[in-house]
Amino acid sequence: MKKLMLASVGFVLLASGSALAHDSTGCGLGSMAWRGQSGMLPQLLAVTTNGLFGSQTFGISTGTSGCDPNGRITGGTQKMFLTFLENNMEQFAFDASRGEGETLVAVAGILNVPVEKVATVSKEHFNEIFSSQNVEVVAVAEEVLTLLNLQVA
């Protein structure tokens, strides 16, 4: 008898407890599977940039949150581009394969390149940009910039 009672009370508690599971404030999402194996952007940069990104001065210290502690995307074009890709990798890959979509417009805006160009290049060179299923965000960013023939700060 008591057990039943506990069970019914427990049910309600359980339901209200799941409220904790999500905190909809703050930035960064836990779902970004293509973020890269090691997770920390600075490490990736150190390994893979090879000077393409020019100066290594942008030591991003916020880890994987995707934005600075104030919640804003700061820094130069390359940091904005990386931050954006890091947080929208799945959707960008999807839009690139189709050759249309909102993330292509956003990338075009960040890099200041016509949308059509970003769309065409991403679709045509999809296999180069996304070389494998374990591709890392920096490699993707690097490839896109190379294909668009861009040097950004």
Add this chain to the structure above:
Amino acid sequence: MILLIRKLLCLFFCLILVSFQTKADSLSEKIQQTAFSQEWLALVHYQPTWYQTYKSSIDSDNFFLAPDGKTNPKHELEATLRLFQSNDTTKQCLFPARYLFLKQHNFIQNNFVNCPDYQSFQKDLNPNGITFIFTDAYMNNPASLFGHTLMRTDAPKEKTQLMAYGMNYGAWVDEKTAGALYALYGLTGGYYGGFTVKPYYSVINMYNNIENRDIWEYQLQLTPDEQAFYVAHLWEVGQTQTRYYFFTKNCSYLLMEVLDAVRPSLKLAQSFPLQTVPLDTVKAVAGKEGLLQSENYRPSRQRRITYRYEQMSPTEKEALKDLLFHDDFSKTNALSAPQKAAVLDTAYEYVQYQWIKQDILLDDYRAKSFQILKERRKMTLLSTEEEIKGVSPLLSHDSMRIQGAFGTHQGKTYAEVKWRPAYHALTDSAIGLSPESEIQFLETVFRYYTQKKRLYLQEITLLKISSFSPYSLLFKPLSYQIETGIKREKNFKTKTEKLMYSLSGGSGLTFSLTSHMSIYGLVNSVFQYGGKAMPHHFGVGIGVSSGILYHRQNWQTQIEGKYWLSDNEMIRKTSIKGEISYHLARNWAIGTSYEGQKRVGGYENDFRIFLNRYF
């Protein structure tokens, strides 16, 4: 001559003195007037109290410059004026909106000081419009049952709103706090609320793609000056904290005060003295003349998948099933190009959904989504983006309801009044709302028996939540129902009727029969306390229930049967109830209901007709 000059000089000095005097007088008069102007009251978030004074909603001390600034608009204005006449530039940097206010009202003429932090904030946000955002209910999280609102500073270029910024007001929740305590804190102001800014793509990812909630965007008609003032004010309140109350001073309420600060003539906050239901604030904003510019809909991932799936032919559906559940792409090759594109796109979104639900492992997820994209990129450019039309939540009924009813209970006639502050029942119109769920909060029922000429408190439903999302091939949600409250129940043996408390809950599944009809079944448990009117004072039971839901245009119907097993004869019973209602207009409905139950020693029949008014 000299005398004359002396006299003139005297007059001259007297005049100067007088003018100094009047200048001082006029300044204090101006402060007196301005301190109680709508603009100043809104800017410092003052709300009138019942004893004819003011109190600011903001709780942080650092938001006030005068020691009694929280309750004294005049002292606060004087202190603000002193600040901007002083050299304290650090503090001045915290109040750019107050600076603009003083300048607009000709209190000061100097330029705003150089504040690098604020200037970079301004530069980052750089609004090209302000949009009010509504995300609909998230049934898996009680804190999100009523939906959520936030604001967006629109990005400068067309169509790049992903790079815009969302401004959210929410409680700073300690993740370690357990469920019940969390709810208690949330209700009683145990948490502080604050403002956060984050990129809009994060907002979309969170609500559209992770929590599967629809987003509605309402662009506001604010002038460039008002937009700049909004950013300035956001900077001010962004440094503050305010006690968070789930039902009153919640995520939506503070946004009303912020909008009032930007355009004081709106007076939005005063419409929400008791409860702030997010959807009601959206309607309040939309209802202000000259404020709403346009409405835009961003369907959730689940909605996008469902929509596409419903459009598919049987062969497309087969190809999608093979692809998703057997990793077999072969059937997609037999499809026409647009069909194949639709199947691949739906499959990709579904794999994403599975990953977030953690239904598949990371490696499988990567492999599968990558395979889909590689197929997709081989196809020539082919647009599958089509506009999914949603029913605007602005068309939904308002959340408070009063119901007047006449009925008979065991042949005795009665009149009844039901009052429900929030929010939606399964038998209310589902236009603009989910037809699958309900949240009833604090529904209170008074019943007057005409023969006995006696008034009774018949029932208070503290809370009732039901979620009957249909189980399908792609989505497999659990249905559930929780209800707690007090209700008059009759003990047939002692022939007494008493208010008894009960708490019940259950879970099960729902299936769609047609696009308008679904059937559900639940397994339930209950605890009931009836004091002396009940054997052993209290009891528990387990049971099953099943029902049918039908929604079509203005008609909605629910029929439900319940069976309870218990060693307590007050709980052991079989009951059936049905309710049918017809919506006459957005905020009017009529209907009829029947409820019958059989228990040890007797049965009860209750039949009613009712009229609903929502406001």
